[in-house]
Structures are given as C-alpha cells and as structure tokens.
Amino acid sequence: MHALRTAFILGLVLVPLAGGARASAATYTTETIEVWVTAPNSNLIYTRVVRPVPALYPGQQFPALIAIPGGTGAGAPIAGNPLYRNLAASGFVVVAFNPEGRGSGAAGNLMSQGAEDCNGFIHQDDLKAVIEYTAGLASVDVSNIGVETASLGIAIGAGALGRYPALPVAYLVDQEGPHDNRVITFYDKGNEVAVCNHYSTVTDPSPANVAFWAEREAVRYIGAYPGRYLRMQAQTDHAQGAAYFRHTIEMIDAATQPAYGGTGSAAWTRVNGSDIGNAVNAVYTYGVPSTYPTWVTGKLADHPGLNITYDKEMAGVTTSVGGLAAPASPQPMPTRSARANTPASYAIATIALALAAAVIISNARRRRA
Incomplete structure (x- = not known):
C-alpha cells in the first residue's frame, strides 16, 4: 500500500457533560489519506480514508465504516461527501474505495487496476482486502468495523461477508439492496432491463447467465454472515417503487437465525432502526402484509442522513437482550488540544x-x- 497525499478538515462532535447535559461542539481534527490496497489477485485498489488525525489522539481507537455506493459506480468519491466527513469528525474512521476497473482518473477518484466485474467475486475480494487493511490500522477498533451498502452495492457487501465470514465486520447496514436477478433487472416490475449486459434468468436461463448471477445475488450469501444485519427499507423503494418488499423480507429471513424462524447465521437482525421500533430477530411472511415490519415513511431520500444515524446506532450495539440493543462503551472524546x-x-x-x-x-x- 502506498500513501499518496493528506488533507485536513475540522468536524464537530457533542461533548457530554455530567448528568447527561451537552455542551458546545468540540472537534476531532480529521485527515484524508489515499492508499493503494493490494487485492487478492495483486491488482491495486484505490482507497481513501477519512479519520481523526492519529498524531493528535495517540492511543485512541475509533469505530470504522466502509461505505459502498449503489449501482456500478466508483466508491472513492464517498470520502468527499459531507455526511461521511462529518461522521469521521464525530469519531469514526471512514473508508471508501474504487473496485477494480472503476474511477475517472480525476483527483480523489483514481482508477483501480483490473477490469470491471459488475459487483461479482473479484469486486467482493476487493472489499475483503479493504476490510483487512482497515482492521490493520492502529487507530481502528477492530471489534467495531461496519460495512454500509446502498442498492446494488449489497452484491459486493453480502457477497464478501458471506463468502469470508471470518472477516472482522461487526455489522452490515443494507439500504434497499436488490437481492436477486429478478429484482436487479426489474423483471418483477414488468420493465426488465439488461444489467451489465445480462437479463434475468427467467428471460435467459442459459447456464452462463445463471452462473453470472450466482455471483451477484446477495440472498445467496447473507445467510453465512455471522455479524449484525440492519436492513433499511422505506414504503416506496428507491428503485422498485411503492409497496415492493420481497427483497427486504427474503434478505431478513435469510439472515436471521433458525432459532427465530430464519435460515441464517446473523447474531442480530432488524428492519430499520430503533426510531421505527421493529423487533430484533424477527422474520416475516412474504405476501402476508399483516406480518410485515414498519417501513420508513415515504422514500429513504426523504430522510437525508438516516443511514448515518443508523451507522452510528449499529456501531453502538454490542448485544441483543430481550429484543433491546445494549449500548457499547462510549467512544473516546477528543483530547483538550483538539x-x-x-x-x-x-x-x-x-x-x-x-x-x-x-x-x-x-x-x-x-x-x-
């Protein structure tokens, strides 16, 4: 891995006082570094890290979040998004990367080596390498690393975490990810399109097409992930439209352990955050709306920053007792100099x-x- 350059920003975090009061905003001074992470196939993955400056907070460790965007776009620009920069300033190490073959070549969005893989095994292996790099950072609490995915990014996230369940990832936040080829290609909605030049296996049942989608269907892999899984879902899906929930129900049921009626391995599952109030480790019956969880109102886009709220919430969950999430130890606060x-x-x-x-x-x- 080779560092490229560093930039500094200031961010705000509330400082708790005795008795639960909150004082004026203080800052973690953050830096942005750029590195090349070596993938399992030896290609170099362009990666950006936004974090509290280690030299200013010696010995402190922070939770980490690796963010993966939707579609098949570059991920590194996420490091420039104010929501994620503010998350870093609140005491997180935020990591974003360009999977192989992605990147424009512009500053902050350099192209990773390798060829486009449409979120398949190669891109999932890229995430594996980035997780391992993140876990090796001295300022990262290796017990509190999370992955957040948006839309089709779940193919990379669930694929990597399910295929490599020993990776040190405590939680996965999944924002309305399409879980199988019918959803990805919009077959269920009646307006099917080719994604990465591939139609659904209903339209094209050839062995080659089936094999292509087998790498990219998150529902095949989420069941092997042993960490905590939070699925975000609004009343109107960002891609599938109003009242489409098959993907969410099947992903939750596949992730939740058999002891709770599911078929998976996850230590903890829930649809949406504590503000919505759905039960932990609950499963649902597709086609029976009376069993469904409560959805986020409207669209996720109507609630900017909700994913960040849920990221922080998941970073604070250590156990699930009686359906209640117990908070983790408080994060270390900035030293006086910061x-x-x-x-x-x-x-x-x-x-x-x-x-x-x-x-x-x-x-x-x-x-x-």
Missing part, C-alpha cells in the same frame, strides 16, 4: 456567565430588601 474554541462555544460560555451574574445580583437585592 477541542475548538469556536464562536458558538464562546457564546454559550458568555450566556452561562450572564445567567450566573443575574442570579448573584438577584440574591443580593433580596438580602438588601
């Missing part, structure tokens, strides 16, 4: 002093009276 004396902090301090002075004056007047 806390910003922002205008907001001065304003809050001034208000506090003014209130204290008012109380003193009021008490003095009452004594004179």
Whole structure:
C-alpha cells in the first residue's frame, strides 16, 4: 500500500457533560489519506480514508465504516461527501474505495487496476482486502468495523461477508439492496432491463447467465454472515417503487437465525432502526402484509442522513437482550488540544456567565430588601 497525499478538515462532535447535559461542539481534527490496497489477485485498489488525525489522539481507537455506493459506480468519491466527513469528525474512521476497473482518473477518484466485474467475486475480494487493511490500522477498533451498502452495492457487501465470514465486520447496514436477478433487472416490475449486459434468468436461463448471477445475488450469501444485519427499507423503494418488499423480507429471513424462524447465521437482525421500533430477530411472511415490519415513511431520500444515524446506532450495539440493543462503551472524546474554541462555544460560555451574574445580583437585592 502506498500513501499518496493528506488533507485536513475540522468536524464537530457533542461533548457530554455530567448528568447527561451537552455542551458546545468540540472537534476531532480529521485527515484524508489515499492508499493503494493490494487485492487478492495483486491488482491495486484505490482507497481513501477519512479519520481523526492519529498524531493528535495517540492511543485512541475509533469505530470504522466502509461505505459502498449503489449501482456500478466508483466508491472513492464517498470520502468527499459531507455526511461521511462529518461522521469521521464525530469519531469514526471512514473508508471508501474504487473496485477494480472503476474511477475517472480525476483527483480523489483514481482508477483501480483490473477490469470491471459488475459487483461479482473479484469486486467482493476487493472489499475483503479493504476490510483487512482497515482492521490493520492502529487507530481502528477492530471489534467495531461496519460495512454500509446502498442498492446494488449489497452484491459486493453480502457477497464478501458471506463468502469470508471470518472477516472482522461487526455489522452490515443494507439500504434497499436488490437481492436477486429478478429484482436487479426489474423483471418483477414488468420493465426488465439488461444489467451489465445480462437479463434475468427467467428471460435467459442459459447456464452462463445463471452462473453470472450466482455471483451477484446477495440472498445467496447473507445467510453465512455471522455479524449484525440492519436492513433499511422505506414504503416506496428507491428503485422498485411503492409497496415492493420481497427483497427486504427474503434478505431478513435469510439472515436471521433458525432459532427465530430464519435460515441464517446473523447474531442480530432488524428492519430499520430503533426510531421505527421493529423487533430484533424477527422474520416475516412474504405476501402476508399483516406480518410485515414498519417501513420508513415515504422514500429513504426523504430522510437525508438516516443511514448515518443508523451507522452510528449499529456501531453502538454490542448485544441483543430481550429484543433491546445494549449500548457499547462510549467512544473516546477528543483530547483538550483538539477541542475548538469556536464562536458558538464562546457564546454559550458568555450566556452561562450572564445567567450566573443575574442570579448573584438577584440574591443580593433580596438580602438588601
């Protein structure tokens, strides 16, 4: 792996006070580094990492999130997204990468070696290498690494985590990922299209087409993933439209352990976050709406940043007891040298002093009276 360059930003994180109060915003100073991670086939994978500057927080370790975009696009630009940069500034190591053959060549989006694989085994192996690289970073809490996928990115995420269940990934957040070839090609919706030049296996049942999709159907692999699995799903799917839920129900049922009625290995499963209130480790019956979980209202796009909220929530889940998620230990806070004396902090301090002075004056007047 070869580092390319480093840039610095400032981000905000709330500092808890005694009694549960919250004070002014403080900062983790973050840096962005670019490295080339070696894939199992020896190709170099362009990878970007946004993290609290290790030199400023010596000895501190942070949860890590590896983010994978939807479709078949480049992933490295995620490192420039303000939502993910703010996540890093709140105390995360955020990692994004371009699977083989992807990248425009522009700054921040360099092309990885190798050929386009349409989220198949080669791209899944790229994720494996990036996970192993992330786990080796001194500032990463190796017990708290998560993967977040959007849409077709689940083919990479579930494929890698199911094929390599020993990878140190504590949780997977899946945003409305299409789980089989019928959903990926929109066959179920009646407007089928070729994806990566392949139609569904219903339209083309040839052995070659079946083999192609076998690498890319997340539902085949999610059952072997032993970590925690959160599926995000809104009332109106970003791709399949309103009231389409087969993919979500079949993925949850495939991930959940047999003890709860599923067929999988996941330590913990749930549809949507704690704000929605669905049961942990629940399974559902497709075609029987009365058994369905509660969906996010409208579309996921109506709730910008909800994925980040759920990422943080999953990073704080250590066990599931009686259906309740127990919080993990608090994240380490910035050292004094990293806390910003922002205008907001001065304003809050001034208000506090003014209130204290008012109380003193009021008490003095009452004594004179």
